[in-house]
Amino acid sequence: MKHYLSLKDIDSLPEWVAEARKLKTNPKAHKQLGDGKTICLLFFNNSLRTRLSTQKAAMNLGMDVMVMNFGNEGWQLEYEDGAIMDQGKSEHIKEAAKVVSQFCDIVAIRAFASLTDKEKDEAEVVLNGFIRHASIPVVNMESSVGHPLQALADAITLEEHKTKTKLKVVLSWAPHPKALPHAVANSFIEMMQLQDAEFVITHPKGYELSPEITKGTKIEYDQKKACENADFIYVKNWSSYTDYGKVLNENKLWMMTAEKLDKAKFMHCLPVRRNVVVEDAVLDSGQSLVIEQANNRTYAAQVVLKKLLEHN
Amino acid sequence: MKHYLSLKDIDSLPEWVAEARKLKTNPKAHKQLGDGKTICLLFFNNSLRTRLSTQKAAMNLGMDVMVMNFGNEGWQLEYEDGAIMDQGKSEHIKEAAKVVSQFCDIVAIRAFASLTDKEKDEAEVVLNGFIRHASIPVVNMESSVGHPLQALADAITLEEHKTKTKLKVVLSWAPHPKALPHAVANSFIEMMQLQDAEFVITHPKGYELSPEITKGTKIEYDQKKACENADFIYVKNWSSYTDYGKVLNENKLWMMTAEKLDKAKFMHCLPVRRNVVVEDAVLDSGQSLVIEQANNRTYAAQVVLKKLLEHN
Amino acid sequence: MKHYLSLKDIDSLPEWVAEARKLKTNPKAHKQLGDGKTICLLFFNNSLRTRLSTQKAAMNLGMDVMVMNFGNEGWQLEYEDGAIMDQGKSEHIKEAAKVVSQFCDIVAIRAFASLTDKEKDEAEVVLNGFIRHASIPVVNMESSVGHPLQALADAITLEEHKTKTKLKVVLSWAPHPKALPHAVANSFIEMMQLQDAEFVITHPKGYELSPEITKGTKIEYDQKKACENADFIYVKNWSSYTDYGKVLNENKLWMMTAEKLDKAKFMHCLPVRRNVVVEDAVLDSGQSLVIEQANNRTYAAQVVLKKLLEHN
Structure with a gap:
């Protein structure tokens, strides 16, 4: 079956x-x-x-x-x-x-x-x-x-919007008032591991995902550094995996901004908390792919x- | 669009x-x-x-x-x-x-x-x-x-049941234990303003609807007088608009009765509280159009x- | 109609x-x-x-x-x-x-x-x-x-699985933590009364169903005796009818077991509480017809x- x-x-x-x-x-x-x-x-x-x-x-x-x-x-x-x-x-x-x-x-x-x-x-x-x-x-x-339905839609969206062969894609943690699951991040990572791209995960210390899933994938704790020269930045909150299900701190500085995004395309699975996970300036710009992700x-x-x- | x-x-x-x-x-x-x-x-x-x-x-x-x-x-x-x-x-x-x-x-x-x-x-x-x-x-x-879907259904019902060219139509407030919105009354009024009919609104003082909507339409505070010689009486409760959302008093005397209805047809959008908004004798008579309104x-x-x- | x-x-x-x-x-x-x-x-x-x-x-x-x-x-x-x-x-x-x-x-x-x-x-x-x-x-x-939709499905299931002309069918009460309605038992009894079969109801004293429904049908208070040589045993909890809606006692001994079932087929309308109404050994055996009943x-x-x- x-x-x-x-x-x-x-x-x-x-x-x-x-x-x-x-x-x-x-x-x-x-x-x-x-x-x-x-x-x-x-x-x-x-x-x-x-x-x-x-x-x-x-x-x-x-x-x-x-x-x-x-x-x-x-x-x-x-x-x-x-x-x-x-x-x-x-x-x-x-x-x-x-x-x-x-x-x-x-x-x-x-x-x-x-x-x-x-x-x-x-x-x-x-x-x-x-x-x-x-x-x-x-x-x-x-x-x-x-x-995995979300990750497959994300793969379609990446393919539609890529403008060069060798992409740099970043998965960045973002703050959120509620404890959220790891499912979207996990499947996005698994999907990216099937792609021939430079792929970096960035999050505050304490938000490490399951090592079985992230193994072989680069983790960079400095969000700014991780996002440098990215083509696509996928933003998502998740609660702590090691201190399971906990919101460790609010880390408001991790919100995605137009400045950090720079020239990259912005991705998120939705629903998204505006001005908490990502600022309006990003979502309302032509760089946001969130509506097309949902369509896919x-x-x-x-x-x-x-x-x-x-x-x- | x-x-x-x-x-x-x-x-x-x-x-x-x-x-x-x-x-x-x-x-x-x-x-x-x-x-x-x-x-x-x-x-x-x-x-x-x-x-x-x-x-x-x-x-x-x-x-x-x-x-x-x-x-x-x-x-x-x-x-x-x-x-x-x-x-x-x-x-x-x-x-x-x-x-x-x-x-x-x-x-x-x-x-x-x-x-x-x-x-x-x-x-x-x-x-x-x-x-x-x-x-x-x-x-x-x-x-x-x-x-406006209700008001359009009401217009269809009026057209189906009118027996003369120049109608008299009354919108009468009725009592209700809960605070209800103004939406049905507003749209019925707007629909009637598109009709070539004598149209009167009747309600207790304090239940005036938005003056922007009722402007140009006759308001008669005496229910009995308003209903005289009516062809159709549309009954509906709404809460106060000026003292917004409040139930001012129960005004049980405003319930629609067979006596007040006289020879008119009875209309209501449903759901309706029997023997509070309108007495059984009206709803169970051949003068009630409420089931046909719902059908429309x-x-x-x-x-x-x-x-x-x-x-x- | x-x-x-x-x-x-x-x-x-x-x-x-x-x-x-x-x-x-x-x-x-x-x-x-x-x-x-x-x-x-x-x-x-x-x-x-x-x-x-x-x-x-x-x-x-x-x-x-x-x-x-x-x-x-x-x-x-x-x-x-x-x-x-x-x-x-x-x-x-x-x-x-x-x-x-x-x-x-x-x-x-x-x-x-x-x-x-x-x-x-x-x-x-x-x-x-x-x-x-x-x-x-x-x-x-x-x-x-x-x-009656359940009882008709049960009649289809009986017909599909009977291996001889003259069947013995038992309806046995079983324990349950919550007070349940009489509807399934009533319709099963009415359906069996239309069949040419030996039909016995068994339950603890105090769980007698409506005499109007059970009239003419044998009631046997000894579950073991009732189940002897049965071809089909239909198990179902119901609350007391005389002491209306009450759970009189837990009667855990009334749970259906493989031993009591012997060679009979097991029927239940589902949902069923495992190891309360019936033990796993029955439901997981080839004698259970519950999935086919649901299909029907x-x-x-x-x-x-x-x-x-x-x-x-």
Whole structure:
């Protein structure tokens, strides 16, 4: 069974990016492919872009779509094998995943990190529960550890906007009032590791990401130095990984500014806190690619669904 | 860009009403028009009629529909330019509106008045935020100040049920336990100002609506006198406009009764509180048009969407 | 007007089961039947299987689907005739049912028992309110008193898995931490009363169901004895009917085990609490039919919708 769980499920990133860009020129070209097929989007967390772009991608392919907010409209699931279910959880993932599989052809799942239990988050209990027990392809619409639809959209955006062969791309941490997951940063890093580019991560000390993910990638603690001569700067907040889920300090000086950006293009997955993560002058300039990144979410999802429909 | 934000967006009310009535006789006649087009319905507030009738209208035109409850399923938006977004709001309308525009062809928005901040309500921050930043047609599914889909449905209903050329139509305030917005009353008044009819507004002192909207229209504080010889009486509660958002007193005597109604037809936008706003004897009589008004919501929405699809 | 409210609406159970099994072999065979027709699913309570399977069934028949969570997305309804609606309820069922009827061709409703007011629950105020005032066919997606879509799916499952003509089927109560409704048990009993099988109900004393429903059916208080030589054991918790809505005691010994099951097939409507209602060894064995029961929910709903489309 082919799934789309992480960047590892992309056999050739250049080929997928090229196919997504082709779909973008004619989104309804494969409207027959999904005819009579149904996708179920299960949201364990809130969503705007992912909700609308994944629906749109499925409809572009002619699929029927069922959307369910699992928490509000359903109930809490149990993920532990052997649990005695006499508390708040009404159904085991074993049943839920098998049952949902019978009502659709593909299931897509959003389930954020708790940011309280690192081990559980890294075990990806929700996503892996579905993979283990479902009988249909599973799409990751952002899990504890990764957001591979976003990273694929980012790859499409990079390809569209690059003006030279050998790029310098920077991933810069930025301040944020709330503790945020590591998923977007992780998948962006994994995506960049598939690119032939100079890639640098910059963040304050204490915000080191999982060494398994960053291994082999340069980390530069001096943001200014990291950003020098960059072609693209991807900005994103994440909470501490070592002091798991904590906001260590506000580091307001890490906000992205027009001055630091210089001539680089600005990228962010959205939603973004203006004048906290990045100043207005950047977002309102022609150097910001954030709206185009969001647009490419549709074509990233569409190439993923197309491949799952073709190969399953 | 053509939008449907208020009655001002109707170039010829008689022509739109005639077209809606024609659609009503064959709702699927233009099923090709919306083929491959998507509408996104964004609800910042609850809805029954608007939710279902606008979906139905879009499906009648062959459109795909995506429905999103923005508050529960998404997050709070910031509308202030230059805001430092370090509080509860996760995304700025600038990004949200541009992003949503990329996933659909028309966006429809429901965002009620707060009834706490008159200036902000009259600025229509949500609706105007979308208009300013979206790149697609925007439909008002009830904003702080107006409910033009309802008023168009009311115009259709009036046309269907009038039995003479020169009508007398009354808009009568009625009591209600909760503070309600002015939107329905405002749009009904604006619609009536486009009609060649005798039109009177009646309400207790203190419930005067915005003078900008009521200017040129007769206000009669004596409900009985206002209702004399009326052909249609439209009943609706609203909270005080001058003492903004307040319920001044209960004025139970203002409830619409069969006696006051006499031979007139009864209209209300629904939902309606029985035996508070209007007595059962009225709603359960053949003089009540409320069910037909709700039915016409579909054709009001359909003529609006048809025009937006044709002219954008 | 034909509805699907209880088992009584099935004219010939064997014929309906046969038709459902035929639909299962070619679910899209009648895709033209629902073309241009709309179903509205109204949820007053949460749902997973019913939500997805009923949507799927409708889409298989070519229908458009509108889903609404009435409580969260709409408002509270009043059901009392003559009520003075000055409290929390915004709309009367009289208006709501008539209005919804105008936006769709079939309406399906889920409204659970309160378990606090027996008389009100047995009056089925929500479902009966819609039947009384709607002008379109109504489908029961689980009401206070019955869950006939589940029972029809169970009949399909029994038919698929029976290996001899004269079956012994047992309905066994099981423990559960929360007070649960009687609807599933009631409809299963009514369905079994239409079958030519030996049928026994077993539960602890104090858990007697409505005598009107169980009349003529054997009740055996000794679970072990009841289960002897059973072909199918249907397990389900319900709260006390006589001491209405109460959990009398935990009776952990009533949990279904592989030992008690012996050679019988295991059935449950799901969601199920593992190791409380039934032990893992049963659910994870080849004797469990729960996943197939859930699958058959689609074809049960599809045969119901097909008949409503054909006969209304």
